[in-house]
Amino acid sequence: MPDNFTISSNKVVRLNLDPGVRSLVDEKSQIVFEGPFSTSYSETYQAVYILTKRGFDVVFSIVMLILLLPLFALISILIKVSSSGPIIFRHRRIGQFGEEFDCLKFRTMVDDAEKLLKKDPHMRREFDEKFKIDKDPRVTRLGDFLRRSSLDELPQLINILRGNMTLIGPRPVIERELVRYSVHQGKLLSIKPGLSGLWQVSGRSRTTYEERVKLDLTYVEKRCFWMDIRIFFKTIITVLQGSGAR
Numbered sequence: 001m002p003d004n005f006t007i008s009s010n011k012v013v014r015l016n017l018d019p020g021v022r023s024l025v026d027e028k029s030q031i032v033f034e035g036p037f038s039t040s041y042s043e044t045y046q047a048v049y050i051l052t053k054r055g056f057d058v059v060f061s062i063v064m065l066i067l068l069l070p071l072f073a074l075i076s077i078l079i080k081v082s083s084s085g086p087i088i089f090r091h092r093r094i095g096q097f098g099e100e101f102d103c104l105k106f107r108t109m110v111d112d113a114e115k116l117l118k119k120d121p122h123m124r125r126e127f128d129e130k131f132k133i134d135k136d137p138r139v140t141r142l143g144d145f146l147r148r149s150s151l152d153e154l155p156q157l158i159n160i161l162r163g164n165m166t167l168i169g170p171r172p173v174i175e176r177e178l179v180r181y182s183v184h185q186g187k188l189l190s191i192k193p194g195l196s197g198l199w200q201v202s203g204r205s206r207t208t209y210e211e212r213v214k215l216d217l218t219y220v221e222k223r224c225f226w227m228d229i230r231i232f233f234k235t236i237i238t239v240l241q242g243s244g245a246r
Contacts, residue, residue, distance in 0.1 A: 049225060053166060061161040068154060075106055075151060082142045085111030088155055093172035096192045101164040103172050104155035108143025109136070150239045156195045168228045169194025170216035180213055187220050196235040204238070 065072075076087045089109070090102040110116070116138055117123055127133050139147065146152040159165040165172065172193035178185045198215040199207065207215070219227070 049223075052225070053168075053228070054163075057160050057166050060167060061157045065157050065161070068157075071151075072154065075146070075154075078142055079107055083107075083110060083140050092174065093193065094175055094178065094189065095164050095172065096189060098189050100175075101159070101162075103165075104158055106146055106152045106155060108140060108146050108152050109138040110140060113138040148242055153195060160195060164192070166192040166194050167196065168219075168223075168231050169197055170219055171197060171199055171212065180209065181217070184217055188216060191220055191223070196231060198231065201231055201234040201238050 079087050085107055087107060089105045089107040091105070092100050093103040095101045117127060123133055123136075143152070156165060160167060169192050170188055173181075173188070178188075181188050198219045199212045202215055203211075
């Protein structure tokens with residue numbers, strides 16, 4: 001558990017959300033967050049929701065891993081023959097209750113990507129500010145396609161099966177990102193990070209980092225069966241359209 005893991009205070013924060021996000025949360029434009037882990041659901045509902053969500057995660061991930069096995073094999077071969085380095089990229093992320101785990105992705109960058117980042121002050125400055133780099137020169141041609149099609153994230157089905165992640169949830173963050181969530185770090189880490197979520201269906205790479213934080217916290221506060229279902233189907237549409245991918 002990271003040293004800077006904190007429980008959110010009782011401070012009230014109001015967020016103004018755009019119409020696209022409001023359509024997912026079924027609320028007026030102003031949403032109020034109160035208390036460390038406040039929800040509008042009963043404990044019974046929460047228990048049923050958590051158990052059902054985990055059950056669906058297990059079944060869905062197993063079925064998809066079996067069905068997509070040929071695609072996994074094809075992508076693995078293409079990565080291996082197109083550039084040197086491992087097929088799977090493992091990156092330490094912070095999960096539920098602050099527990100660290102290896103978030104899995106198909107490798108989309110050159111093998112020495114981290115060394116190149118440290119050597120280039122301009123790239124490092126951009127990454128420290130946005131935790132991403134526009135037109136990243138370290139991304140391979142195959143990696144660019146995998147990112148635009150979201151195929152690079154398929155190995156996270158293994159994370160879901162292991163219980164590190166869930167299908168729908170906030171983004172899995174690195175430890176240095178937690179400071180951006182201020183007093184709401186505890187709220188963010190109260191649930192599992194997701195393969196998809198409000199951020200992925202609300203502009204993805206077109207959103208600012210501050211907007212991503214707000215979307216993550218909105219999901220944590222307003223999550224429910226109906227919201228998960230709508231995000232799930234909107235994710236399919238977003239991936240097929242390639243909306244906001246980079």
